[in-house]
Amino acid sequence: MAATIGDVARAAGVSRSTVSYVLSGKRAISAETRERIEAAIVELGFTPNAGARALATAHTSVLGLYLQFQEDEFAPAMLQYVLPVSTTARAHGYDLLMVTDTDLAGAIRRTTASHMVDGVVLLDVTYDDSRLAPLREARQPAVLIGYARDSAGFDSYDLDFGEAARMIVDHLSERGHRELILITPPDHVADRGGSYVWRFRDAAFERAARYGLRLTVVAGDSRHPGIEHALDRALSDHPGATALIVHNDATIAALPRYLDERGIRVPQDLSVVGVFSQEFGQSFSLPYTAVESLPDRLGELAVTQLVRRITDPEAAGAPIVRLIEPGFSDRGSTRAL
Amino acid sequence: MAATIGDVARAAGVSRSTVSYVLSGKRAISAETRERIEAAIVELGFTPNAGARALATAHTSVLGLYLQFQEDEFAPAMLQYVLPVSTTARAHGYDLLMVTDTDLAGAIRRTTASHMVDGVVLLDVTYDDSRLAPLREARQPAVLIGYARDSAGFDSYDLDFGEAARMIVDHLSERGHRELILITPPDHVADRGGSYVWRFRDAAFERAARYGLRLTVVAGDSRHPGIEHALDRALSDHPGATALIVHNDATIAALPRYLDERGIRVPQDLSVVGVFSQEFGQSFSLPYTAVESLPDRLGELAVTQLVRRITDPEAAGAPIVRLIEPGFSDRGSTRAL
């Protein structure tokens, strides 16, 4: 069987506590003793047992990442958040328990109550998220990626979708556009509490009104051919529109082909601005100017804050609600009129 | 603090072992005693501590899922495997530790040696995979998704890419095509040991030769505009080709738009067959007939076998190398000549 700390102690001729202190560095050890112990560790291939350590210290060095894949959502967008969370967690010495149960609230209860994780990262948070209740019962701190009505007790990070909308409307207004179409995520996303839908939309309306622009909103779809139908409807009902704002992953991914098929040239016939990340744009070869959604940055900030709250709750202070300013990437898909 | 088994025992007026046996069901307990204990469990909100349980039983009910995101690979394809692995693991009572360290071999060593996981799922396995060495040292069983030169000691599951190629060539041959183009994954994928590249290609060649068909192979790219260049080259160098076989995620995802732009109609001007999963086809709205890569099935089979090997090594028998027959989904993108 695998070597234990006792085996190492015996081989090095010291007590188990001394081995433990060499491992943790929590007390001064003489050079010779340390060397003997380190040699024994290497020799025996000793690695501390994680369960034993967790039991003794009451922490696991594991973070829980909870996410669900909605049947009606566009899956490829999700992965962008998983990787930076994982990478940042490791950079801080944490591993990641990835939980995708259908009953996420139950899974949160189960994994936090059994002390499998030191902290929780909740992805794709909705406005009245049912997963927050079990999270409030948990002993572990949590960070939300997304925006909830009541995030009391949790740090939360999200893109500033209001600002994203304003940036786009400003950009189009400056370029002389007076009639805009906005494709939003499908209605069921808003119904489910995806607040980015209305935060973006309301800000776009407000800004358009300020400039006296006409803004038409059409809910997109997440599946073919609903995507194309929504676009057809939007464009044929508003032949005067000169710019299309797309706040919908599935639609923007399908857009290049759609426009090619309809013979609509960008930006000559129509200006296009999207909301998506650098990487998403790359995966789908999207040639559109975009407000960038920065999943890397959100993931990193969220995990870093969570780790701070785990390791030094005092220093972490009161919970934060942080809205990140989007990036902007001009790919030349908007025309000056 | 959280309730322990001792608190439950005290509340129910029994010993800790009796509580434990109620939990595990490993011995008969009188109805009254059980009821009292169950009431106490609910009352105190008791959930066993996972670390303590792992220490006592030497198993964690956690599987490790190890994967890396190559800079030059097409990320959206990866997620398809993660979800079925996660779902199947939960169905068997296991949680998932998702590990994405750059140094995966080191991460495998670390997580297996510290006994954080009961078993290992390795994704995207290459022909001479450097992660197999640390896996051989591990006490835990492992399952490979992919195909390695020497998978001794591990169960492994992969799509039968040879059969996939034969299915496609047969299909095109039956429909009268005599000159075919095959777009493969980029060279670096094969260089890295992605054996599906040559298993597919060699079988395609062999089959084409049998029928006396002409088959031209062109390595695709994973990024825009290399994707388009490869397609341009392939099509202009072989104007007589009537069918395109695409064994490359990034290329097939970009293909609808590419063909639209070039004014090439499918299947009138060109027949197209791809290799991709149902879900991938859906995400990218791909209108092409395809041999299906069945990530759901592979993930499920792999995890089920891994769990069997963990729980009942005798019954699991000798390690398996299993190549799964692909699905076939005719979307009408091939023409009879």
Add this chain to the structure above:
DNA sequence: CTGAAAGCGCTTACAG
């Protein structure tokens, strides 16, 4: 600078 011992919260032979 180092050791002996208690304790973390479970499970499971051993006894009755």
Add this chain to the structure above:
DNA sequence: CTGAAAGCGCTTACAG
């Protein structure tokens, strides 16, 4: 049908 006790492999006050 149930209990007392040992043990899993660590960490960390307590002592010297």
